Each structure stands twice: as C-alpha cells, then as structure tokens.
Amino acid sequence: MTTLAVENLKKNFGSTQVLKDIDMEIGTGDFLVLVGPSGCGKSTLLNVIAGLEKQTAGQVMIAGRDVSNLQPKERDIAMVFQSYALYPSMTVERNIGFSLEMAGVDKAVRAERIREVAELLKIKDLLKRRPSQLSGGQRQRVAMGRALVREPQVFLFDEPLSNLDAKLRVDMRIEIKKLHQRLGATIVYVTHDQIEAMTMATKIAVMKDGIIQQFGGPKDIYDRPSNTFVATFMGSPAMNLLSGVARKAGSEWVVDHGSQQVAVPRHIDVSALREGQEVLLGIRPEAVHLTAEVAHDDRIDQVWEFERVIDVTEPTGPATLALFEIDGTEFHASLSGDAVVEAGHSYAFTADLAKALVFDALSEQRIAHVDEAGASEADQAA
Amino acid sequence: MSVAALDPAREGRGDFDWSARFSRFAVYAVLVFAALVFLVPLMSMVFTSLKDMDEIRGGNLLAPPAEVTFSAWVKAWSEACISVQCDGLAPYFINSLLIVVPAVIISVGLGALNGYVLTMWRFPGADWVFAGLLFGCFIPFQIVLIPMARMLGIMGLAGSIPGVVFVHIVYGIGFTTLFFRNYYASVPKELVKAASVDGAGFWGTWWHILMPISWPIVTVAVIWQFTGVWNDFLFGVSFSSGGSQPVTVALNNLVNTSTGVKEYNVDMAGAMISAFPTLFVYVVAGRFFLRGLMSGAVKG
Amino acid sequence: MQRLLARLMPVAVLSPTIVLTTIFIYGFIAFSVILSFTGSRMFPRFNFVGLDQYTRLFANPRWDVAVENMLIFGFLYIALSTLIGLTLAILLDQKIRNEGVLRTIYLYPMAISFIVTGVIWQWILNPGLGIQTFVRNLGFETFTFDWLVQNDYAIYCVVIAGVWQVSGYIMALFLAGLRGINMDIVNAAKIDGAGTWQTYRYVILPELRPMFLTAFVVQAHLAIKSYDLVVALTKGGPGFATELPSTFMYSTTFTRNEMGLGAASAVIMLCTIAAIVVPYLYSEIRNERRSA
Numbered sequence: 001m002t003t004l005a006v007e008n009l010k011k012n013f014g015s016t017q018v019l020k021d022i023d024m025e026i027g028t029g030d031f032l033v034l035v036g037p038s039g040c041g042k043s044t045l046l047n048v049i050a051g052l053e054k055q056t057a058g059q060v061m062i063a064g065r066d067v068s069n070l071q072p073k074e075r076d077i078a079m080v081f082q083s084y085a086l087y088p089s090m091t092v093e094r095n096i097g098f099s100l101e102m103a104g105v106d107k108a109v110r111a112e113r114i115r116e117v118a119e120l121l122k123i124k125d126l127l128k129r130r131p132s133q134l135s136g137g138q139r140q141r142v143a144m145g146r147a148l149v150r151e152p153q154v155f156l157f158d159e160p161l162s163n164l165d166a167k168l169r170v171d172m173r174i175e176i177k178k179l180h181q182r183l184g185a186t187i188v189y190v191t192h193d194q195i196e197a198m199t200m201a202t203k204i205a206v207m208k209d210g211i212i213q214q215f216g217g218p219k220d221i222y223d224r225p226s227n228t229f230v231a232t233f234m235g236s237p238a239m240n241l242l243s244g245v246a247r248k249a250g251s252e253w254v255v256d257h258g259s260q261q262v263a264v265p266r267h268i269d270v271s272a273l274r275e276g277q278e279v280l281l282g283i284r285p286e287a288v289h290l291t292a293e294v295a296h297d298d299r300i301d302q303v304w305e306f307e308r309v310i311d312v313t314e315p316t317g318p319a320t321l322a323l324f325e326i327d328g329t330e331f332h333a334s335l336s337g338d339a340v341v342e343a344g345h346s347y348a349f350t351a352d353l354a355k356a357l358v359f360d361a362l363s364e365q366r367i368a369h370v371d372e373a374g375a376s377e378a379d380q381a382a
Numbered sequence: 383m384s385v386a387a388l389d390p391a392r393e394g395r396g397d398f399d400w401s402a403r404f405s406r407f408a409v410y411a412v413l414v415f416a417a418l419v420f421l422v423p424l425m426s427m428v429f430t431s432l433k434d435m436d437e438i439r440g441g442n443l444l445a446p447p448a449e450v451t452f453s454a455w456v457k458a459w460s461e462a463c464i465s466v467q468c469d470g471l472a473p474y475f476i477n478s479l480l481i482v483v484p485a486v487i488i489s490v491g492l493g494a495l496n497g498y499v500l501t502m503w504r505f506p507g508a509d510w511v512f513a514g515l516l517f518g519c520f521i522p523f524q525i526v527l528i529p530m531a532r533m534l535g536i537m538g539l540a541g542s543i544p545g546v547v548f549v550h551i552v553y554g555i556g557f558t559t560l561f562f563r564n565y566y567a568s569v570p571k572e573l574v575k576a577a578s579v580d581g582a583g584f585w586g587t588w589w590h591i592l593m594p595i596s597w598p599i600v601t602v603a604v605i606w607q608f609t610g611v612w613n614d615f616l617f618g619v620s621f622s623s624g625g626s627q628p629v630t631v632a633l634n635n636l637v638n639t640s641t642g643v644k645e646y647n648v649d650m651a652g653a654m655i656s657a658f659p660t661l662f663v664y665v666v667a668g669r670f671f672l673r674g675l676m677s678g679a680v681k682g
Numbered sequence: 683m684q685r686l687l688a689r690l691m692p693v694a695v696l697s698p699t700i701v702l703t704t705i706f707i708y709g710f711i712a713f714s715v716i717l718s719f720t721g722s723r724m725f726p727r728f729n730f731v732g733l734d735q736y737t738r739l740f741a742n743p744r745w746d747v748a749v750e751n752m753l754i755f756g757f758l759y760i761a762l763s764t765l766i767g768l769t770l771a772i773l774l775d776q777k778i779r780n781e782g783v784l785r786t787i788y789l790y791p792m793a794i795s796f797i798v799t800g801v802i803w804q805w806i807l808n809p810g811l812g813i814q815t816f817v818r819n820l821g822f823e824t825f826t827f828d829w830l831v832q833n834d835y836a837i838y839c840v841v842i843a844g845v846w847q848v849s850g851y852i853m854a855l856f857l858a859g860l861r862g863i864n865m866d867i868v869n870a871a872k873i874d875g876a877g878t879w880q881t882y883r884y885v886i887l888p889e890l891r892p893m894f895l896t897a898f899v900v901q902a903h904l905a906i907k908s909y910d911l912v913v914a915l916t917k918g919g920p921g922f923a924t925e926l927p928s929t930f931m932y933s934t935t936f937t938r939n940e941m942g943l944g945a946a947s948a949v950i951m952l953c954t955i956a957a958i959v960v961p962y963l964y965s966e967i968r969n970e971r972r973s974a
Contacts (some may be wrong), residue, residue: 099873409773449958495696511696526707555702
C-alpha cells in the first residue's frame with residue numbers, strides 16, 4: 001500500500017529551482033533514504049513533505065490523502081531534527097508529550113504513552129531532566145521518543161545522526177534499524193552519508209541539483225547506478241572511472257584507453273555501443289585483487305589483468321587500500337587486509353569484470369545490461 | 383495576477399489564504415503605525431524649527447511650515463541668549479567638540495590596552511579587576527558627584543574643559559574595557575602564542591597582531607563613547623561652568639531659563655543642532671551603534 | 683631582569699586604570715558613604731552624626747515624593763517599554779520587508795540625548811501649542827491633555843518620553859534573542875501541533891527568559907539613573923511633583939547645601955542599583971566561566 005507519494009513536485013526559492021519535478025512513492029513500512037551532497041535539495045524535499053515549506057507546484061499525498069495545502073500538524077507525520085530541536089525549557093517528559101498536550105489528549109493517557117515510549121527507548125530514568133542535562137545520544141533518543149509517541153503515518157528524519165560521534169552514530173544507526181523492523185514504521189530519512197543510506201534503507205533516492213538521479217533498492221543503486229554521479233557517490237572509496245573509446249575487435253567489443261584494451265564485460269548490452277563512442281569504464285575498488293591471491297579462484301570469470309607501481313598504501317585493518325595511476329587517472333584498489341604490498345613496488349592486479357560497468361562519457365548514463373535491454377524505461381518507472 | 387494564483391490546486395482554499403493575508407496586513411499596519419509614532423516627534427521638531435512664531439501660534443504642530451524660514455536656526459546657533467551671553471549655541475557646540483575628542487581617544491585607547499591585558503596576559507586577580515570595572519559601569523553617578531567636585535578643585539580643574547574630559551575618561555574606561563575584553567576573548571589564544579613564538583613581545587603582539595583585526599570593535603567603542611559623552615548632561619552641569627559648558631547644558635539653559643515669550647522654533651532648532659552629531663553618526667554607522675548597545679547590555 | 687619586566691608589563695599597563703578605578707569609583711563611594719554619616723552642609727565636614735541624615739531623609743516629604751515617583755516611573759517605564767519592545771520585535775521577526783528601515787526608525791531615539799528628548803516632548807505635551815491645541819483645532823474643542831502642568835499627572839509625561847526613547851533598544855534586545863532561537867525548535871512545535879500563540883507561549887517566550895532579565899536590568903538601571911530627562915522635560919515640577927531621587931540628590935546637595943543629606947540619598951540610590959545589578963553581573967560572569 002502506498003503511504004507516501006510525491007507528484008510533480010517543484011520548489012523555487014526566488015528564481016532558483018531547488019526541486020525540479022520530483023516524483024516518487026513508497027509503501028507502508030518502507031525506509032526511504034534521501035541521500036546526496038549538500039545543496040542537492042534533499043532537506044528541502046523533506047521540509048515540503050513535512051509542510052514546513054510550501055511547494056511551488058505539485059502534490060504530496062500521505063496515506064491516500066492530498067496534504068499539499070495542510071499545516072504540518074494536520075499531515076499525520078512526526079519529525080526528528082538534526083539539532084534534535086528539544087524544547088529547552090521543558091522536561092524530557094513534557095517534550096515527548098508536547099504534541100499530545102497540544103492535541104488535547106487526556107493527561108493520564110498522555111502519561112501512559114510517554115511511559116511506553118520511554119521504555120521502548122530506554123530513557124525512563126531521564127524523564128524528569130531537562131535537555132541541557134542530557135548527552136548527545138540521550139537527546140537523540142528523546143527526539144525519537146517525541147516522534148514515536150505520535151504514532152504517525154510517516155516518520156521524517158533530518159540527518160539525525162550527524163551531530164553524534166562516530167561510535168555513537170553506528171550504535172544509533174543499528175538502533176533505528178531495529179526500531180524500524182520492530183514497528184514496521186514508514187520512514188523518510190535524509191542524510192549525506194552514503195553508508196547510512198546503504199545500511200538502513202529499503203529504498204534509496206539519490207539526489208543532485210534538485211533531481212532524483214536514481215530511485216531504487218540499496219543493492220540496485222550500488223550494483224546498477226544509473227549514471228556516473230550515483231556510481232561515484234555511493235561507495236567508499238569511490239568507483240574508479242577509466243575513460244576510453246569503444247571499439248569492435250573482431251566479434252568482441254573492447255574499451256580502448258590508450259595503453260591497454262579492456263574487454264567490455266559480457267553482461268553489457270553491446271548493441272547500445274557505437275564504434276568510436278567515448279565511454280567510461282567503471283570498476284569498484286573491491287573488484288580489484290592482487291593476481292597472486294586470486295590466481296586459482298575460478299569464480300572469477302572475465303578479468304582484466306595489469307601491472308602497476310603502487311604510489312600509496314593505506315592499511316585500514318580489514319582491507320588495505322592501494323593507490324596507483326592508470327594513464328593519468330587515479331585508481332583505487334581495495335585489497336584484502338592480509339595483502340602484503342609496499343609503495344614503490346610493482347604488482348600484478350586482476351580486476352573482476354563481472355561487476356564492471358560502462359557509461360557513456362558524454363551523457364554520463366550507464367549503458368544498459370543485457371538482462372535489462374529494452375526495458376530501461378520500465379526500470380525507471382519501478 | 384500571478385501564475386500561482388491561477389493554479390487550480392489553490393481553488394477553494396480562499397478562506398485560509400484570506401486570513402493569512404489579513405494577518406500579514408495587520409502586522410505591517412502595526413509596524414508602520416509604530417514607525418510613525420516614533421517619527422512624529424522628530425518630524426514636529428523639524429517642522430517647528432522652520433516656522434516663525436506666528437505660524438506656531440496657529441497650533442498645528444504636525445503641519446509642515448507654510449513658509450520655510452531659517453531664522454530660528456540662525457538665532458539658536460549664534461544669537462540666542464544663554465544665561466547672560468547672547469552668542470547662541472555655537473560656542474557650547476565647540477566646547478562639546480573639545481570635550482568629546484580627547485575623552486573618546488583616551489578612553490578607547492586605555493580600554494583597548496586593558497582588554498588586551500585582561501584576555502591575553504591574564505594574571506592572578508584579573509577577574510577581580512574586571513568585576514570591579516564592570517560594576518563601575520553601572521553606579522549612579524550621584525554617588526561620586528560630591529567627592530569629584532572636591533577632587534577637581536584640588537587638581538585645579540574645577541569648571542574647566544580638561545576637568546570634564548578627565549571625568550569622562552575615568553567613567554568611560556569601564557565600558558571601553560568591557561568592549562575590548564569581550565572582543566579579544568573571541569580571538570584564539572593561539573594567535574598570541576604564535577606571535578610570541580615568532581618573537582613578538584607585549585607591545586608588538588598588540589600592535590601588529592591584535593590592532594589590525596580590532597577595527598570593528600574600535601568603531602563600536604568610539605561610537606559608544608562619542609554618543610555617551612556628547613549626550614552627557616550630568617557631568618557637564620556639575621563640573622563645567624559658564625564658558626566651558628557643553629551643548630546639552632546650554633540647550634537646557636536656552637529652553638528652560640529663557641525669560642519672556644517662549645520661542646519654540648528656536649528651542650527646536652537648538653535641539654536639532656545639539657542632536658545632529660549623534661544622529662548623523664547613527665545614520666551612517668547605526669550597525670556599530672547597535673552593537674555597542676547590545677554588548678553594553680549583554681556580554682559577548 | 684628582562685623576564686621580570688615582561689611579567690610586570692601587563693600589570694603596569696593596567697595600573698592607571700586600577701588606580702583611577704580605586705580612587706574615583708570605590709574611594710569616592712566610600713567618601714560619599716562617610717559623608718552621609720556627617721552633618722556636612724556646604725562643604726564636607728567630619729562631624730559624625732550617626733544615622734541622622736538617613737532619618738531626616740526618610741522623614742522628608744520631598745524624598746517621599748521622589749521615591750513614589752521612582753516607583754511609578756520605574757514600573758510603567760519597564761512594563762511599557764518591555765511590552766512595546768517585545769511586540770515590535772515579534773512582529774519584525776515575521777520576515778518583514780524593509781526590516782532594516784523600520785529598525786533604524788525604532789532605534790533612533792536612543793542616539794539622541796535625554797535633554798533633546800525632554801525638549802521635544804516638552805514642546806509636544808505643552809498644553810498651549812502642543813497636542814492639546816492640535817486636537818482642539820481638529821474640532822474636539824473640549825479635548826484636554828495637560829498632564830505636563832498637572833501635579834498628579836506630570837510624572838506620566840516623563841514615562842511617555844522615557845518609553846519613546848528606550849523602546850527601540852528593548853526591541854533590539856528581544857529581536858537579537860528571537861534571532862538566536864534555533865528554528866528547528868519552532869518547526870518542531872509546528873509539527874507537534876502548536877498554533878502560533880501556543881508556539882510563542884510554550885516554546886519561544888521561555889527561550890527569551892535571559893533577554894527579559896537583561897532588559898529588566900538595563901531598564902531598571904536607566905530608570906534609577908534618570909536625571910537629564912526630568913530636568914529638561916519638567917525641571918522636577920510643577921513644584922516638585924516630578925522629583926526623582928536623582929534630582930533630589932542634586933538640588934539637596936548643590937542648591938540647598940545639605941551635603942550630608944544629599945550623600946545619604948546617593949547611597950540609597952547606589953544600594954538600589956547594586957541590589958539589581960550585582961546578582962546579574964555575578965551570574966553573567968559565572969555563566970561565562972562555566973562555558974569557557
């Protein structure tokens with residue numbers, strides 16, 4: 001069932017178009033993450049959904065109701081803010097219960113609901129305190145409690161974890177995910193952190209310049225990014241992009257990038273390629289291995305093998321990052337943590353082409369895969 | 383009519399938009415009305431100063447002058463009788479200038495140095511010194527009038543311009559120190575440490591590192607002191623006499639001790655003349671004036 | 683030697699200020715306090731008379747009038763300028779076009795002296811040619827507005843002029859407070875279902891509490907120190923109907939040559955201000971240290 005739908009939504013600030021024709025919908029229980037660089041319009045979109053800002057054109061539907069012209073309080077939503085936005089003059093208890101108080105809910109009922117939420121979030125001991133007496137993580141919980149107590153159709157989260165330190169952020173991430181699984185709530189969550197997006201979402205909308213670049217499940221977004229922006233934005237270190245020219249060598253298509261020719265991966269629909277077309281070959285760092293380590297791995301089917309001198313290594317523990325150059329382009333490889341490599345030495349690398357992608361260099365759009373050939377329009381609609 | 387107004391989505395929601403529009407109108411109405419109330423006295427003052435007494439007796443204090451005459455301004459500036467002398471406000475205006483210039487320069491200079499020491503070269507007891515200065519900003523000056531009158535007599539400065547200047551410096555340091563201290567408190571201490579690593583001493587650090595970034599707060603302090611000293615009445619009336627009085631005292635004498643028919647146009651012209659310097663500063667540098675007011679009330 | 687000099691330099695630089703403050707503020711306060719226990723008249727004399735001057739002060743009907751006026755003036759001045767200042771600040775905070783121009787207009791009276799303010803309002807409020815005549819000429823011939831010359835009402839004229847002068851300042855204080863409020867809190871209140879009035883009542887005004895305190899201290903201290911305004915507007919009259927402690931102190935000391943009595947009144951003024959300002963400054967400094 002569709003819980004939230006946004007149709008032809010536009011938002012201008014003066015002459016600046018912040019949102020250009022946004023269309024999307026999510027079902028009950030979906031966890032939608034709006035992700036993108038700062039200034040991409042994701043927070044504005046959230047504010048328009050909340051009713052804190054008025055759309056220039058288009059509609060917002062919540063649970064089948066057109067709420068485009070309703071006040072925030074009439075939209076059946078709750079919001080968790082980046083700054084938590086707890087009312088400093090009120091106790092935790094009153095903060096959580098404030099929306100019920102405003103709605104004229106009976107005091108005893110209110111107290112019961114507050115108690116339930118406090119139990120759920122393990123903040124029962126904090127109820128009498130004021131926000132200034134809480135730690136960052138505790139404030140975060142209270143802010144969520146304030147949203148939970150309303151039992152709304154949709155929860156809106158505006159970068160709720162960005163003010164926490166790294167360790168707490170990971171803990172809260174898991175906690176929110178658990179809550180989502182437990183309550184089956186519908187959530188729209190804004191973040192600029194692609195790891196948060198990947199780990200929490202059931203649906204991701206990657207935004208840039210007021211446009212949704214891609215809308216889909218996390219795996220889809222990661223494995224089949226619709227363009228180079230999505231490809232490089234999601235994943236860290238970012239996907240390597242090698243520029244080259246598509247050529248037909250006999251019956252096989254290759255990407256010719258000067259010193260070397262790399263076979264176009266088999267899953268790519270080559271009928272979309274033209275001889276001499278400028279393309280970008282996208283290879284994720286984790287698809288590059290030391291040849292020595294994978295020589296006997298027969299799961300790897302189509303490969304590109306090359307030798308390079310490593311410029312810098314960055315051991316992170318679970319993985320060792322190696323940085324080198326290929327024809328003037330910086331190239332990252334994410335090797336296994338056990339890999340013994342040293343900067344300044346040359347090594348043989350094997351890139352697994354099963355996951356490589358090809359983009360048109362001009363439009364920056366991904367060349368379709370064989371299994372989706374001719375279905376690209378349908379794909380967009382889904 | 384805008385395109386948005388034609389948007390079908392808006393149809394049928396007229397009630398909502400109307401009430402929003404009405405409350406918006408009401409907000410502007412109140413604000414503009416308040417602005418008029420604030421402006422009317424100034425307007426009436428200007429109009430009246432440009433009328434002759436016959437027109438003023440007509441009794442319309444809000445009407446613009448039927449015939450503009452500057453005679454009241456001329457009289458207030460150079461002819462009106464103040465106590466026994468009939469040279470207008472001009473000599474007292476000069477007195478105010480002679481008082482304000484040294485008083486502002488010296489009190490701001492001392493305040494800058496004090497602020498520097500109190501933030502960057504803290505020593506035991508610095509907080510007490512600051513607290514003592516701060517309290518001094520708020521005392522009712524009546525408490526120092528009697529001893530100060532005696533003291534100026536002993537120093538040979540009684541009834542003189544240097545005496546008034548001295549008093550303004552003494553009671554101005556508190557606020558100027560407060561300004562600079564709060565301003566320098568937001569300057570990273572590393573800056574001074576870096577300067578000291580680079581070999582700058584006490585004075586070098588102040589002059590080369592802090593002063594070049596201090597101009598906003600210098601402006602604030604100068605405007606604050608200028609306004610305060612120019613507008614002062616109590617010290618002027620207490621510690622100056624006859625020929626050394628500032629313009630505020632002279633204006634009060636002009637308005638409140640004139641014998642015979644009250645010449646409101648001359649009073650208003652005189653008020654305009656004595657208000658002009660600070661109003662001028664306010665109009666060209668209101669931002670800094672406001673900043674002074676704010677930090678005079680709240681710290682930081 | 684050099685290092686000793688370097689260590690002494692900060693204190694040396696500060697010493698003129700320390701000396702001046704010690705003598706001219708604290709020394710003089712002590713001197714005035716001592717005088718208030720003497721029978722000094724035209725010149726300071728050190729014939730101690732105990733608390734006699736204070737007894738005389740509180741028995742003095744003129745001082746009674748001054749204190750009563752102070753209470754009336756102080757209360758109305760603070761209440762009205764807070765009300766007006768807060769209202770203007772809230773309205774100005776509604777994304778108003780030309781906000782800068784309006785702010786400039788509201789605040790300009792703070793830039794002119796109390797003397798000029800007094801002179802202007804003396805002109806506007808004088809029953810002969812001011813507002814009263816203006817309204818009568820409009821056709822309301824029985825209209826009467828002659829507070830300035832009425833014993834019982836002249837003090838309200840001082841209130842009007844004082845409020846006119848200071849309201850813009852209070853507006854600026856509250857506006858700064860409003861601008862310092864996290865907009866997310868206001869948005870959260872909207873989502874929580876609070877209307878405009880409830881948002882102000884439960885969320886915004888509680889946030890302005892420090893500003894109320896600051897405004898109160900500023901206004902109370904200005905009110906108690908008020909001197910110039912009364913002198914220029916009413917000369918303390920009619921009679922001594924608008925006498926304030928400040929004008930009482932001045933005339934007692936310098937025109938009626940009752941220095942001991944004048945000093946006693948000044949000490950009372952100081953104590954009143956200190957009772958308001960010292961706790962405020964103490965808490966400000968403590969907050970600053972805590973946050974540092």
